[in-house]
Structure formats: structure tokens, C-alpha cells
Amino acid sequence: MREFRPVATRRAFEEIASQIRGRLARQGLRAGDRLPPERELAGQFHVSRNTLREALRSLEIAGLLELKKGATGGAFIKEGGGDAAVAGLADLYHLGTIKPEHLTEARIVIGTEVARLACLRRTKEDLATLEANVAAAEHATTKGDMVNRALVNYEFHRLLARAARNPVLTILTDALMEMTRHFVESVGYMPNRYVMPSRHRLLACLRTKDGDAAAREMESMLKRLQRFHLAAYGLNAGRKK
């Protein structure tokens, strides 16, 4: 019944990283804690400093550690911020595993629910920040600053996701915005006349905490954006290097 498991020909640095991960998971180590210096850790694990460094490097890339130089430096347990997960998802877009049609579809699925939850859970501060963001977007639009307008617009979605108070959605939204940014850069910035009006309707929903209306508004806006993006993608599909 049970299959054979591949023999554990684990590399030394994997074993070390695994042990440190284990202590993290068991709450033996907490954010902000400092690990012993490399030279000492190498001694504890009975490996060379190079090998230990590869282990630390892997944990750093995974977003679990932060390495600081200097007298009071060292390896610090990082607050889980999701950067690594965002980078991992963004890589998949670069690799072509995630294509623009997947990206736009995922944005609709996630964005709709983010808008709904944000409506229900937003604080006054969230609302003020979002209103400021929309004002900044208006400003960039009237100035014709497409690049900044795009950046402010990504930020709107990120802020909205934070207001939804669910880190899974936050991180996913960050990743989707990162991919969208790359997408837009590759097909070129283009003006449109429906995003800003949608923003104001969305703000109205946020003020009245009407989650269903916000979800409908966001879905409708994202679907228009999807058609817009995929059309631009189709036009430019053949000319990429």
C-alpha cells in the first residue's frame, strides 16, 4: 500500500535550514530574535561557515531571516511580511506559467471579494487613506502623468486589500498588482475613462459600508479592465522580443 520514499540524500544546508524552520514553527524563535553569529552556529551544527551561510541564505530568500552587517548585526528572525510569497508569484508570471488572461481573471475573483470585505471592515483611517489615494489619482490624471497614475492605482488595490483585514488577500493582491505592473509596462500605458468614476462609486459604497454594491462595482470595473488589457495584449502579442 505504502510507496517507497526517496532516500533522504539531504544536503547539509537543507538539514540546517529545516532545523531552524522547525524552531520557528514551534515558536521557539520569535520575530526580532537574533541567531548566534555565523561562526558560532557553524560550530554548533558541525559544518563549515560556507555551508552554514548557504542555509542562512536560503532562509533569507524565503523571507524568514534578515541578515545585518556590523557589530550588532547577525541573523534576525523577520516579521512575516509575505515578500517572498509575492516574489514567488511574480516569478511565475515572468516564467510564463501565469499568463495575462490568468492574471486578469484572478484579479476579478480576488478584487471582487476584497472590495466586499473592505467595505465591511474598513476603519475611518482606511477610508481616509483611500480617499487620499483617489485624490492623488485624480491629480495625476489631470496632469497627464500616466506612470504615476498607474502606480497610484495599484496602490489603491493594495490599500483596499489591507482594509479587508485578511493577509492572504493582502499578499495575493500585492502579487497581482506586481504582475499587473509588469504587464502594463510591457504593453504600454493607456488612458481610459472609466476607472476614476468607478473609484468614486466605490468610495461611496465604502462610506455606506455597502459590501454587495462595492463587489458589483469592482467586478464591473475589473471586467472592463480585463477586456481592455487583453485587447492590448492581443495587439502586442506578436511584437515582444
Added chain:
Amino acid sequence: MREFRPVATRRAFEEIASQIRGRLARQGLRAGDRLPPERELAGQFHVSRNTLREALRSLEIAGLLELKKGATGGAFIKEGGGDAAVAGLADLYHLGTIKPEHLTEARIVIGTEVARLACLRRTKEDLATLEANVAAAEHATTKGDMVNRALVNYEFHRLLARAARNPVLTILTDALMEMTRHFVESVGYMPNRYVMPSRHRLLACLRTKDGDAAAREMESMLKRLQRFHLAAYGLNAGRKK
């Protein structure tokens, strides 16, 4: 207007990893391609082999490379499978950034839409695989094998996500199931009487490609599961080490 940017005190291995990433993004390197041997690459970048290895290590952890030993070994460009992103999200659960209440909520949001899309896009093969999975779950249930039943149930969601044909949702579902697995292991396995009936209703929706009905069924099931899980979490909240 423009803020100062932190001076780029990039480490050597970061610069190398960035260059290789860049070639990947520009399609200069494709899945399956092999990079030159470490000794040669180190020469090309004018760094020591150790430093080069830290760069390769970081790319390996990010899921972009696979390192193989032996005469025909080397650093191979990996097919983008999302393992790194899944691990990154799972780490956030272990770190406590993502809590059980976030997990269960995200599962409802994602699972509902996955069910809807899977209904619309599933092939005959998808349906057959899902039916086989439910049969296996039935078998494990009647045998009282809770552990296997749980594993088969996670697999159901993963299969359903694959049928939805969107890698973002696939990877996210994989990550959510990984977190759920850890959650269930920590609070203990518990029987319930509503998952299996729900599975059969879901299969019926899949057969008739009724996406809305599938979404409703999945949402309802996941909400029951949410109450179930959070209740178990509350009971066990105080006794964790």
C-alpha cells in the same frame, strides 16, 4: 517631489541572481536549459565559487533553478511550478501572520470561485479524476482512516483547482490546503457528516456544468467547515505550547 532612494549597496550574489533572473524574464533562458558549470560561471562573473553558489542557492530556493550533481549535472532552469510561492505562503502561516480565521475565510473566497470555474472548464478527464477521488474518500471514511481521508479531501480541492484552469487559483489552493493540513494536524482530526454528501452534490453540478449551483454548494460547505474548524481552534487555543 521625488524622494531619495537608498543607495544600492547590493551584495555580489544579489547582483548575479538578478542578472540570471533578468535573462529568464527576457526569455533568454528557457525551462530545461542548463547553465554553465559553477566554476565557469564564477569566472564569467568574476566572483569566487562560494559567492556564485550563494546566488545559485537563492535562485534554487526561489524555485527557478534545479541543481543536479554528477557528470551531466549542473544548474537547470526549472519549469515554473509554484512550489516556492506555496512554501512562502505556508511559512506565513507558521509564522503566525496568517491565522486560522484568515485561512478559513480565504478558503471560502477562493474555493467558491474555484468551484464555479471548474464547473465551466472541467474536461471529462477532470470529472473522472474527481469522481475517483470522492470514491477514495468514501472508502477511507468507511474504513475510519481519518488521516488518509483528510489527505484525499485536500487532494479534492487541488484537483478542482486544476480543473479551473487558472494557475493563480491552483497555487493559492495548494497553499491553502498545505496550511489547512497543518491546522488540522495541530487541532486533531475530527469526523463530520456533511462533507461527503456535499461532495456528491458538487459532482452532480460538475456533471451538468452548473457553475452557480457548484459555487453555492461549495460556499455552504466551506462555511460549515469554517465554523467547525474555528470551534476546534477555540477549544485548543489555550493549550498550544
Added chain:
DNA sequence: GTCTCTCAATGGTTCAACCAATTGTTTCGA
């Protein structure tokens, strides 16, 4: 007190080996 300067601690990098796994080739025997 407060401002420098110094210095020790720590991560970053280099170098030169050698170990270990894998594969292709050669050799030798049946």
C-alpha cells in the same frame, strides 16, 4: 556633556583544496 576616534564584532568575499555522486568509457571475461 558632547563630539571624535578607535576598535571589536559580524556578515561578505576569496582561495584552494578535497569529497561525493553520476555518467560515459574502457576493459576484460564468458
Added chain:
DNA sequence: TCGAAACAATTGGTTGAACCATTGAGAGAC
């Protein structure tokens, strides 16, 4: 001729020692 065992070449994995670069705390001068 064929197959298996021995060998050699290639490549990643590991080691150890040394030196560089950065950082911050403490000593010392004013």
C-alpha cells in the same frame, strides 16, 4: 559478441583559513 565490472571525467557539495567592509559601542579628548 555481449555484459558486467572497473575506471575516469565532470559536476555539485563541503571544508578551512584568511582577509575585506560595515556597523555600532565605548573610550578618550575637549
